[in-house]
Amino acid sequence: QTAGRSVVPGAAPLPADDSLYRELGGREAIQRFTDDFYGRLLADRRLAPFFDGLNPRALERSLADYFCVVAGGPCTYEGVSMVDAHAGLGIRRADFNALVEHLQDAMDAAGLPFATQNRLLARLAFSHRDVVTR
Numbered sequence: 529q530t531a532g533r534s535v536v537p538g539a540a541p542l543p544a545d546d547s548l549y550r551e552l553g554g555r556e557a558i559q560r561f562t563d564d565f566y567g568r569l570l571a572d573r574r575l576a577p578f579f580d581g582l583n584p585r586a587l588e589r590s591l592a593d594y595f596c597v598v599a600g601g602p603c604t605y606e607g608v609s610m611v612d613a614h615a616g617l618g619i620r621r622a623d624f625n626a627l628v629e630h631l632q633d634a635m636d637a638a639g640l641p642f643a644t645q646n647r648l649l650a651r652l653a654f655s656h657r658d659v660v661t662r
């Protein structure tokens with residue numbers, strides 16, 4: 529474990545280097561596609577109800593920190609574990625897949641290459657069992 533990086537419970541082991549973080553374009557680029565991603569979630573009538581009443585700025589920042597850490601970047605994620613964040617939400621496999629599609633679309637719109645997108649998605653896939661509870 530490299531000093532200064534927070535552990536993300538339930539996720540894949542942290543990458544050995546920051547190559548994915550750099551491919552994603554760094555923290556600010558991650559924030560930009562994350563903000564776009566969140567907008568897409570809210571525009572999706574299947575998914576928007578999950579995010580009712582939440583503070584978009586706070587969640588966008590938390591998500592971008594999480595993506596940054598998962599990509600091996602020099603960020604700190606201060607949120608809760610994936611189990612705790614999603615417990616009781618009753619998220620189904622179809623919800624999970626829909627969310628991943630929006631993330632792909634946001635990364636596409638940001639011009640990120642498929643290989644880079646897939647590297648991030650592969651790491652996030654480790655969260656499946658912690659997020660999908662029915």
Ligand code: HEM
Pocket residue numbers: 575578579582587590591594606607608609613614617619623624625627652653655656659
């Ligand atoms: C790869 C899959 C996913 C990842 C990596 C992920 C990641 C996260 C992260 C990092 C947070 C912030 C937690 C915090 O700040 O403490 C969060 C919160 C949340 N996620 Fe997810 N998530 C995923 C899938 C989903 C899905 C499929 C849904 C619903 C359709 C969802 C709904 C939510 C909601 C509603 C919150 C806010 C919980 C709250 O603040 O009470 N997530 N997620």
